[in-house]
Amino acid sequence: MMVFLSRFAWSMVTLLGVTFLAFTVAFVIPSDPARTVAGPKADRQTLATIRQELGLDQTLPVQYFRYLGRVVHGDLGRSYLTRQNVLDAIIDRLPATAFLALASFLPSALLGIAVACVTARRQGTTTDLAVLIGSLLLLSIPTFWVGLLLLYVFAYRLHLFPLGGFGIPNVVLPACTLGLGTAAYYARLVHTNLREVLQQEYVRTALAKGLSPLRVYGKHALRNALIPLTTLLGLDLAGLLSGVVLTETVFNWPGLGRLAVEAVFNQDIPVIMGTVLFSAFLVVAVNIIVDGLYLLIDPRIRYRPS
16 A cells, blocks of 8 residues: 555656646747737737736746646636636547547457467467568558548548548547557567467466366466556557547547647647646556556566655
């Protein structure tokens, strides 16, 4: 329990550091949020009034600590453009991003693990070599290029899927865009780990004692091979839930990624800060959850205070 409390404390320090860096970068950029709110033709008096209302006339340290005070109370501020509460804007976009994340994450993880299990038992065969070459090719292709190619072939040329937007038919192409490369990476990682586990003495002993290969591979070998993958799965899921900028932009998907892009182009600092902080929170939370999953996968693991 003390170890997890220590990890939680360090997580809070991490989030604090993220807020400081994001706040500094956001205000170092040569821009005028008051001009963004008032428009390019606003006079000086109007700009001064807006700066005072937004607290922009204060020094950066004062603005930062005021922002931290609001964050502690769950207030991420309001958008400079829409005047919508930032937390409400994130909650509004989260279902679309979660839908896309799960639609790409679950199939890619299952496909990658299944391919790894098949090829690990056929080391050196044509199947193993074909999967290796295919996975390397998928990992070498940029994600946005895959998305544009899928859009051109299956949406524009064949008219099998919509060009963009939100919905069940609309999620197929962006999910494939995110899932193909991810499945290839999972397949290579699990294949390498599983191949090493299958060479262990206890695996050969279990097979020699007459246990079925399915039980040996599924219950014993695969369970140990999945330990290094657990961290990667957690971080990938956190990244997907925090918004995939390029994919959501290419497919006009109304998620957190597009919200962040729009905020950057509009110099909407509260929304930028909110999306960055939300992404950091997800990564930190997933790391804590993954630590607990390690104990479920392998009870022999014990954490020691650092």
